[in-house]
Every structure is written in structure tokens, then in C-alpha cells.
Amino acid sequence: xxxxxxxxxxxxxxxxxxxxxxxxxxxxxxxxxxxxxxxxxxxxxxxxxxxxxxxxxxxxxxxxxxxxxxxxxxxxxxxxxxxxxxxxxxxxxxxxxxxxxxxxxxxxxxxxxxxxxxxxxxxxxxxxx
Amino acid sequence: xxxxxxxxxxxxxxxxxxxxxxxxxxxxxxxxxxxxxxxxxxxxxxxxxxxxxxxxxxxxxxxxxxxxxxxxxxxxxxxxxxxxxxxxxxxxxxxxxxxxxxxxxxxxxxxxxxxxxxxxxxxxxxxxxxxxxxxxxxxxxxxxxxxxxxxxxxxxxxxxxxxxxxxxxxxxxxxxxxxxxxxxxxxxxxxxxxxxxxxx
Numbered sequence: 425x426x427x428x429x430x431x432x433x434x435x436x437x438x439x440x441x442x443x444x445x446x447x448x449x450x451x452x453x454x455x456x457x458x459x460x461x462x463x464x465x466x467x468x469x470x471x472x473x474x475x476x477x478x479x480x481x482x483x484x485x486x487x488x489x490x491x492x493x494x495x496x497x498x499x500x501x502x503x504x505x506x507x508x509x510x511x512x513x514x515x516x517x518x519x520x521x522x523x524x525x526x527x528x529x530x531x532x533x534x535x536x537x538x539x540x541x542x543x544x545x546x547x548x549x550x551x552x553x
Numbered sequence: 554x555x556x557x558x559x560x561x562x563x564x565x566x567x568x569x570x571x572x573x574x575x576x577x578x579x580x581x582x583x584x585x586x587x588x589x590x591x592x593x594x595x596x597x598x599x600x601x602x603x604x605x606x607x608x609x610x611x612x613x614x615x616x617x618x619x620x621x622x623x624x625x626x627x628x629x630x631x632x633x634x635x636x637x638x639x640x641x642x643x644x645x646x647x648x649x650x651x652x653x654x655x656x657x658x659x660x661x662x663x664x665x666x667x668x669x670x671x672x673x674x675x676x677x678x679x680x681x682x683x684x685x686x687x688x689x690x691x692x693x694x695x696x697x698x699x700x701x702x703x704x705x706x707x708x709x710x711x712x713x714x715x716x717x718x719x720x721x722x723x724x725x726x727x728x729x730x731x732x733x734x735x736x737x738x739x740x741x742x743x744x745x746x747x748x749x750x751x752x753x
Contacts, residue, residue, distance in 0.1 A: 469578060470586055473586075485598075485599055486586075487602045487604070490578070490607075491607065494610065495610075512585055514580065516578065517577070518581065
């Protein structure tokens with residue numbers, strides 16, 4: 425069988441789009457951003473981690489959530505604001521996070537890329553991204 | 554204080570060694586979830602993960618600075634060891650002869666390792682913009698190198714372990730000192746934080 429050296433046209437399209445987007449996000453960062461969109465103005469560490477746990481079925485480390493949020497904030501995908509301290513938190517303030525327009529665009533682009541990649545895979549036929 | 558207060562030592566560790574800029578929010582979130590009924594083991598696991606993850610992120614974001622601090626720490630440690638190697642053989646002349654060979658040399662070795670560790674820890678954090686993530690990075694390097702040296706030179710394991718634990722403690726103490734442990738304690742008291750050995 426002849427070995428194919430060239431990248432297929434569909435892969436080239438995805439590669440071009442990937443290169444055009446210098447800020448790809450990791451799987452976990454994408455989950456955090458989707459949780460932020462779902463939670464709206466009430467997004468801080470606890471509900472974000474619960475949202476991810478609920479949908480992934482796995483325990484989530486709060487330290488990892490904050491590390492992802494810090495990276496996303498550094499890249500301008502997320503903004504943060506400090507709330508009021510509460511007694512049940514040992515007098516510590518909540519930190520609320522919101523997704524920016526830039527972050528929203530990255531989520532939409534990632535969704536489109538994943539949907540295209542999902543299409544035409546016989547092994548995953550019948551499943552959706 | 555309520556009965557379902559999070560494990561104090563774990564909270565203190567995260568407060569001292571957590572490197573995230575959102576460390577205070579992490580502590581607050583952990584306290585909130587713990588009060589919802591999470592187990593102490595969960596809290597400990599979350600705390601240690603938060604320290605490891607924030608340390609890794611911190612070092613990754615400041616690789617050049619970390620390398621400079623680690624090299625400086627190595628220079629300080631090697632300088633002290635060279636000095637000790639030169640003058641330690643004189644110690645038996647300064648103490649009663651009967652003390653030597655009764656374990657006294659282990660105490661001397663441990664004390665020297667502790668002091669040397671304090672100097673190294675102080676240098677590391679000082680050169681790493683007052684951040685403590687560098688301490689774990691350095692400790693990891695030192696422990697790996699130490700294990701390799703032990704395997705190669707077949708040094709007395711008990712003596713090595715005593716010196717290694719003392720050095721580790723010294724590095725952590727030196728690092729905490731430069732970060733201002735007293736300032737942290739005072740801030741902790743103001744923020745209604747439980748610190749293991751201080752009762753309000």
C-alpha cells in the first residue's frame with residue numbers, strides 16, 4: 425500500500441485555522457470556560473468546580489481550577505473581581521470570574537473545530553461532540 | 554470556632570506555601586466546601602494538589618529566575634560545605650574527647666545542615682522575588698542528587714537521612730523567614746485564620 429505523505433485537505437484546513445488562532449485552550453481550560461458561561465455572574469471557585477464535577481463525573485482539584493483560571497486571565501479570556509468576605513469561608517472573599525468577548529470567541533472556534541473533527545469518523549458514528 | 558473547621562495544619566501549609574495569586578480565594582473555597590461536609594482527607598488532598606499545581610505553574614512562568622535562584626542556592630550550599638569540610642575536622646579538638654563517637658557528631662552534622670539550609674532557603678526566596686515555589690523546586694533537585702550520591706558513594710544512610718531532614722527543615726525555615734513568617738502570622742490573625750500553634 426502506498427504511504428500517504430501529504431496531509432489531507434481537511435487536516436490542512438484545521439491546521440491553518442489552528443495556526444491562525446495563537447491561543448488554543450486545553451481540554452480542562454475549555455471545561456472551565458464552559459462552566460463560566462453556564463454560571464454567568466455567580467461563577468467563583470466552588471460552583472465552577474461543582475459544575476465540572478457534575479458534568480465530568482470526576483472529583484476536581486480547586487487548585488487546578490484556579491491554575492487554569494489564572495492562565496486564562498493572563499491571556500485575556502477571563503476577568504476577575506473580588507466579592508465580600510463571608511464567615512463560612514473563614515472571613516475570606518470570593519473571587520468571581522467572567523468570560524470576556526475574546527474568551528467567548530475562542531470557545532466558539534474550538535467548538536467549530538471539534539465538530540468538524542468529529543464528523544466522518546466511523547468509529548464514533550452516532551455520537552455528537 | 555465551629556466544630557467543622559478545616560484541618561488547621563493543612564490550611565496553614567497552603568497559606569504559607571501556596572503560590573497562586575488567588576491563594577486566599579482557594580483557601581476560602583476549600584473552607585466553604587469543607588463546611589458542606591467534605592472529609593479531612595479530601596481537604597488534605599486538595600491542599601497538597603493546590604501547593605503542587607501552583608508551584609509548578611509559578612516555576613514554569615519564571616524559568617530564568619528559577620534557574621538563577623537554584624544556581625545561587627547551589628553556590629551557597631557548596632561554599633558552606635567546602636568551609637565545613639575544611640574546619641569540621643577541628644571540631645573534635647573543641648569538645649571533650651569522650652563526646653565523640655557517642656552520636657555527638659550526628660548532632661553537629663544536623664545543626665550544620667540546618668544552618669546551611671537556612672542560608673540556602675533565605676538566598677533562594679530572596680532571589681526569586683520573595684516567592685516560595687522555588688523552595689520545593691530546589692528541594693526536589695537536592696533530594697534527587699542526594700539519592701544519586703548515596704547510590705554511588707554508599708554513604709552511611711542514617712547519617713545522610715539526619716543531615717537531609719535537617720537541611721530540608723533549614724531550607725523551609727530560611728524560605729519562610731525571608732517571606733516574613735511573623736508578618737504572615739499577624740495577617741493570619743487579622744484575617745481570622747487558624748494557625749496551629751497560636752491560640753487567640
